Amino acid sequence: MNNGLLEHIEAFVAIAESGSVTAASIAMGTTQATLSRQLAALEKHLGCRLLHRSTRAISLTQEGETYLQHALRMLELKRASESALQERGRLRGRLRIACSNGFGRKLLIPALRDWQKEHPQLSMELVLSDQLSQLIEDRVDVAFRMASLKDSNLIARPIGISRRIVVASPDYIRRDGRIKAPEDLPGHQCLIFTGTERPGVWDFKGPNGKVSVRVQGRLALSTVDALQDAVLAGLGVAVMPAWFWTRELLDGQVVQLLPDYRLADHTIHAVTAARQNAASKVRLFVDFVEERLKGFLG
The missing domain is CATH 3.40.190.290 (D-Maltodextrin-Binding Protein; domain 2)
Structure with missing residues (x-):
């Protein structure tokens, strides 16, 4: 199963469980338009309607009720398979991270020793610049930003508040x-x-x-x-x-x-392109940074 289809399934499950595209978009840290497109793509792929939509509520169709049970099992299998690869030292490859000079020097670099100790087979590259990096063009996996975000194709997850x-x-x-x-x-x-x-x-x-x-x-x-x-x-x-x-x-x-x-205050976002957002190493690193910021920013 390709990653695009899995993202569509995750969107469907989030909407079905929350009963609202708005609530699902907040929970997933993405836009309502993105979730609606993913749901439409999944329904087109399956050749049937999964949800009844009205101005007041969203409910499952009969096909949607059946498919939801299978979707939940697929996502659970996905999480289990990722967990099996996320044991100590098993993350491999490379992470390319963009952030401002100040964020990198003051917040990120001091925390990297613990991250590298936990994941010794994963290498990292920091792109430090006060200019906003173009994630796709610069092949960046995740960027940490406090500026306003204008590209609706990016997924921005709030991870802290900068006073x-x-x-x-x-x-x-x-x-x-x-x-x-x-x-x-x-x-x-x-x-x-x-x-x-x-x-x-x-x-x-x-x-x-x-x-x-x-x-x-x-x-x-x-x-x-x-x-x-x-x-x-x-x-x-x-x-x-x-x-x-x-x-x-x-x-x-x-x-x-x-x-x-x-x-x-400025909100600190972890920003990814849709294709990087599902990568386990990206999610784990963002989780790690968010946890560190809680202690540092108060």
Whole structure:
């Protein structure tokens, strides 16, 4: 049985068990359109309708009730066969992973020792770049992204929340004064990260509601790593992920500003093309990263 047909069967089972394409898409971390296409392809392959669809509910046809029992057994056999190959050290081959420089250096690489100890016969390649990788063109198995996703052909699984904070060095604060409210920011040197959709606009939610501030500064940077270096050099104020600064905040190398004001969180996604999503080594690695992020991000 080819992988495409198995994906169609998984889609059918998810819809049948949840009774809703919407609920199934949330559970599987994919889009409603993708599941609908997979279901239609399965029905075309079988030559019969599996589900009754209405605006209010979805129910199984007689053929669907019969096929569901066989589909459940097929998926159970698939899981059992994969489990037999996923014993310690049995994952083989190569994983090509794309992520930003900061995510790779700060979150991913420190966790790889435990992963490689568990799977010594699996090699890995990290494609570290702050530019979004094209999964298919770059032959990437999985990418970790915090940017908005526009390609509906990709499967995005949320695995963590990245909280953002405002930071500056103690030297900068001593030299240019403290910042007590977002309205103080236009009078400061703010470091502009050009990799966002709205560079120079910082949106806060504070005690009195939402506050949007247009900031300015003499320095704009295209990578978060360079942004970190600029903050440590005392060149200005920046908005950055909190996980970038765990050690530096504890050591007093940087200071968190405006703690009573919250910036919008970013969701961390594990993104795959449909053909890689079913691969056991990809799923296991994403599971591993998600578990590590729980402890690191809090």
